[in-house]
Amino acid sequence: MNCYCISFEHSAELWPLVKADFARLAPSTWALERILALGARETQRRRISGALDPKEKARFLSHIDLLSEAPVDAPFAIFEDDVLLGANSCLTIDNSISYLNRGFEWDVLYLDLCMSQIGPMADMAVLRRQLMSAGRTRLLDPKGTNFSSATAYIVHPRGVSKILAASREQTDFDVPYDLFLRNLINAGQLNARYIFPFATSQREKPNATGDVSDEARAEIVLSIYRRMAWRDSSVEQLLPQLAEISKHLDVESKAFAILWAAMADPSFKPR
Secondary structure (H helix, E strand, O other), X not given: OEEEXXXXXXXXXXXXXXXXXXXXXXXXXXEEEEEEOOOHHHHHHOOOOOOOOHHHHHHHHHHHHHHHHOOOOOOEXXXXXXXXXXXXXXXXXXXXXXXXXXXXXOOEEEOOOEEOOHHHHHXXXXXXXXXXXXXXXXXXXXXXXXXXXXOEEEEOHHHHHHHHHHHHOOOOOOOOHHXXXXXXXXXXXXXXXXXXOEOOEEOOOOOOOOOOOHHHHHHHHHHHHHHHOEOOOOHHHHHHHHHHHHOOOOHHHHHHHHHHHHHXXXXXXXX
């Protein structure tokens, strides 16, 4: 499978990490190519209008340009440079594509997602434990859920044409690329699934501890959840970050967290 990694100028140090992970973990049937992301100046040169800031416009166009130029004779992977591969990633992805190709007309397969609704996230935590104990994964439908992220996804040739057709109808760029895809999925214009537990994850963000803004802390929380919902996650490695997060919680939130943790524990068996 052809894999393309969009490498951003502001995070150029991540490309060597992706390249090393790929060389260590990917099978010989996979190939990786670096795609340099567009810069904000390019959006100005193209006179791209809309409410998005230049950085997000450039991200959007980087994905669209890649979809326009990549060969479309078979499904291919698009990564952003903060993607994180694990020991089970490639086999899980290959098996998932083989399963979908048996008859389901799919367009996009997400390898991981960012979720931000506490109810579904709690349900997924329980489901992850069940699936992990059985050594299984599921292909779930993201339609109707509040998800985001375009860090790692597979596109079927059929999906490429649909995404490009929808992008040509864009006169103003007002929503980020990942939410653009979500809107297409929720409108029934794209058939999507995501692998769960996640086949990939997001590399740890810098400044994950210490004094940060509430908005930055929210991003850190959601990023850690993605790591915990990953098939190759190690919860023990995340404990220091979780301990840091707990320092900023009020008493009531901590109390509810203990109850939810008790209910998520395998020993909890209500009548």
